Amino acid sequence: MNVRQWSRDLGLGVRFAFTGGREGWVRMVLTAVGVGLGVTLLLLTTALPNVLAARDERGAARQDLTYGAPVPARSDHTVLVGMTDSEWHGKGIRGRLLQPEGARAPLPPGVDHFPKKGEMVVSPALKELLASDGAKLLRERIPDRITGTIGETGLVGSQELAYYAGADTLVATKNSSRVVRLTAFGDRHPTTERADPVLILMTLVVFVALLTPVAVFIAAAVRFGGERRDRRLAALRLVGSDSRMTRRIAAGEALAGALLGLAVGTVFFLIGRQVAGSVEVLGESVFPSYLDPSPALAALVAVAVPAAAVLVTLLAMRGVVVEPLGVVRTAKQARRRLWWRLLLPLAGLGMLYPMIGNGRSHGDFNQYLVIGGVLLLLVGVTALLPWLVEAVVARLGAGGLSWQLAVRRLQLSSGTAARMVNGIAVAVAGAIALQMLFAGVESQYTKDTGRDPQRASMEIDLSDRSRVAVAAREFARTEGVQASVAISTGGLGDKRHDPATTSGITVGDCTALRELAHLPSCRDGDVFVLPGKDDDAALRAFRRPGRHGFLDPTYSEGEPGKEVPWTIPAGLRHATARKDALQESSGLLLTPSALPAKAWPTLYHQVYIRLDLSVPDADEHVRTAAARVDRLANAWHWSMTEQSTKYTSLRTGLFVGAVCVLALIGASLLVSQLEQLRERRKLLSSLVAFGTRRRTLGLSVLWQTAVPIALGLLLAMAVGLTLGAVLLKMTDTAVAVDWSSVLALTGAGAVVVLAVTLLSLPPLVRLMRPEGLRTE
Incomplete structure (x- = not known):
């Protein structure tokens, strides 16, 4: 050629x-x-x-989830981060509360200063959304004053909705998934999977x-x-x-x-x-x-x-x-x-x-x-x-x-x-x-979640373990809520530390317990036993009236000193599980007055909501009410399946x-x-x-x-x-x-x-x- x-x-x-x-x-x-x-x-x-x-890279640089890693000690280089993620009309909102614990506390990417209590820095898209006419409920949910915007390095997309707000009451514990203590933002231990x-x-x-x-x-x-x-x-x-x-x-x-x-x-x-x-x-x-x-x-x-x-x-x-x-x-x-x-x-x-x-x-x-x-x-x-x-x-x-x-x-x-x-x-x-x-x-x-949206439309997981009664009252008067029940869960062990036998406990009023099991009759003060599929002889023996145990027992990696002694009361009656129970439960079912007052902070609290779908933005009303009760509450819709x-x-x-x-x-x-x-x-x-x-x-x-x-x-x-x-x-x-x-x-x-x-x-x-x- x-x-x-x-x-x-x-x-x-x-x-x-x-x-x-x-x-x-x-x-x-x-x-x-x-x-x-x-x-x-x-x-x-x-x-x-x-x-x-x-x-x-952007997502990894701002990573603040520790996935069970040890909580670092408080120092001049640490910051507390609270998770306040939410949703607005199906679009996710990434929310974080920041509480610096020292002068050298790390800042998240895209943020040049820590907002004070009542202040926040937001993404440009969220700033525009909050200023719009139809975002009244969202402004009630995120009431902080905007003092700045998040830079491009702190966002994964130009239209992402995100904010960082100031806080002064956050507390980090080893078992907390809503508040973490960090010495630096970013994924320090990336995992590689096949x-x-x-x-x-x-x-x-x-x-x-x-x-x-x-x-x-x-x-x-x-x-x-x-x-x-x-x-x-x-x-x-x-x-x-x-x-x-x-x-x-x-x-x-x-x-x-x-x-x-x-x-x-x-x-x-x-x-x-x-x-x-x-x-x-x-x-x-x-x-x-x-x-x-x-x-x-x-x-x-x-x-x-x-x-x-x-x-x-x-x-x-x-x-x-x-x-x-x-x-x-x-x-x-x-x-x-x-x-x-x-x-x-x-x-x-x-x-x-x-x-x-x-x-x-x-x-x-x-x-x-x-x-x-x-x-x-x-x-x-x-x-x-x-x-x-x-x-x-x-x-x-x-x-x-x-x-x-x-x-x-x-x-x-x-x-x-x-x-x-x-x-x-x-x-x-x-x-x-x-x-x-x-x-x-x-x-x-x-995969099948095992949840039936016909039984409950939404679930709210509260981080503040002392606010369940307040939440129940708040949701009862929230627009768009047809019904709501509050259920608290915890554990009972046969020993204070590292128990050999443990039983779950579920606390709720009679209406709430009937959403989990068939009860012979119920009034405040009653205690029921709900057998589980995998109960053994030791567990059945432990759940007898008069047996002593400890609520919230401590394990080797836990924080000791918070165990609450409790004796299983007389008059224990049997209940049978509902096939369409709101949550899978077994063990002891307690009405509120049967639980010692000092044991309430040891429980985890969920509120199940059934929405009136004829009310416009009913789910947005619920999320706003949840944020008023507990800024760290996690509200999410129930669905029968979830995808990878x-x-x-x-x-x-x-x-x-x-x-x-x-x-x-x-x-x-x-x-x-x-x-x-x-x-x-x-x-x-x-x-x-x-x-x-x-x-x-x-x-x-x-x-x-x-x-x-x-x-x-x-x-x-x-x-x-x-x-x-x-x-x-x-x-x-x-x-x-x-x-x-x-x-x-x-x-x-x-x-x-x-x-x-x-x-x-x-x-x-x-x-x-x-x-x-x-x-x-």
Whole structure:
């Protein structure tokens, strides 16, 4: 290969692209916009590793949960931190109370001073929310005066709701989970756990499935205006260029569009980077500084896009004969062969087959085989679709005039029609496979909580063990509360220190105890025994009337001196557990007056709330009431199931990526449709000049879009279901198809194409004018 000749010819093509007059510039702009949209999404993807790393780094730097680590001694370098997390209309609020214990107490990241009692520093998003008209309840819940804002280094996202408030009454104990003493913020003892092979597999498939349509769109964008370009190249043959030189010049024109597309995509990315700091998608937000692409990946995009433009053009030109007197393109082509097109998906299946049945117990999945197999299956859609469109449209026949115009156009240029819908077909195939995979393994990342939301809507865990009576009264008069019961729990041991036998105790009034067990009768002062499934002879003997024990016994790592002696009273009666008990209980059930007054601080207190769902913001009223009673109270909704945070984060990332890809699909299809209409301007004008109705031409354009997209979506369903079934087999999960979701995804792809087609109708009407016959 002569490098100098290649460079000269490619450079000549670049010059032609920029000096080709109005037609050349229009084609350049269309190509640049199409490529630029794809480059924007590619650059966004190259920034994802930095986004994830930055969020993890920010979260680790402000870590203040000790997870049972020893409580450090009070010193000039310690600070007490109280957890006051809350929620506002489903969005989490990270709240902390700060109480420095010395002049050198550590500050959390993003905070330059400790707020005093009654003061707080807040995130910009929370400051804006608190100033809004609809946040009255939230202002009552967080009444402190704002004295500053949290810097970017102390937040994981631009739209995060967070605050640090001052305090002076916090107390840290070894068993406290709501108040901790720290010598420094940050995770000092990070734990590493074995990565879940299934989650890694899902992550790889998500990236491949989202990026493959982008690559397909870029490959299609560099071929915009191909017919006009090929006719212009015929003139070069008249002045002596051979066919190879002509192809290289054509590749140079495509290279120019790709390079301009890189610049346009970079500008789009920089604009989007700034906008990203002010938006939130599915509860996730980022700072613009997070969106710094990896230099190596960005360089790969900068090299791969122009190289792909040259390669795609050279391959496309192999089917075109450019002669001095014209372009031989419209002659009847040989039928497309099917056998080699089937090799791509079959090779993909062959790469994935060795990993079938792996699951979690047979080691990690081979990342290269996963990426290669999924990529070949999805790319196989782009290889099979032109054959499928050609085979079907060749058999289409009689119909209305608009149908005949559309069918004839498809028969003459089935490859162009297939190329237009390749991207949407690949996207839908990947989406169907991902939906099957996520739905299939969802149960593996979802566990039953054992809680029935019909029995209680919310639970409030109080940190102040002396405030249970106050809480009961407060919630009884809170708007939106239908019913509430307070239940306290603790332990009884046979010895003061390190007891050999222990029994749980549950304290509540008769109404509360009846939410846990069936009682023969009840009045204040009664004590009941509730047998457990695992009770042994020693435990049954210990729970007899007259036996002495100690409430809140001390263990070797606990703080001694707080044990309360107590004797099990006479008149102990038996109770039987309810199947729908508010909480799983066994041991002794006590009414309030049966417990010594000095034992109340040793108990843990929960309040169960049943909401009146007809009251607007009932749960927000409850959270505000809980904060008035106990600033450190933890209020949360009951649900029957809960999901792994890693699984939900990956699913959220998939949704965010799917939104971006759908936006790219719509924009790129619109650009492609406009380019196709521009190519056919003279033909449309000629038909109108000869009396063809505009309505007929409009319907023909709709048919030309509908037929390829219908075939593309059918092929996408077949490939997507196949890939989804293989991925489920690889995770050792039963194959199941949620047809409603599959049809919804397919319909979403059709809606995008339909919307693009409707948006292209106004330009179509403008093109259908006799003035379009004018030429220079």
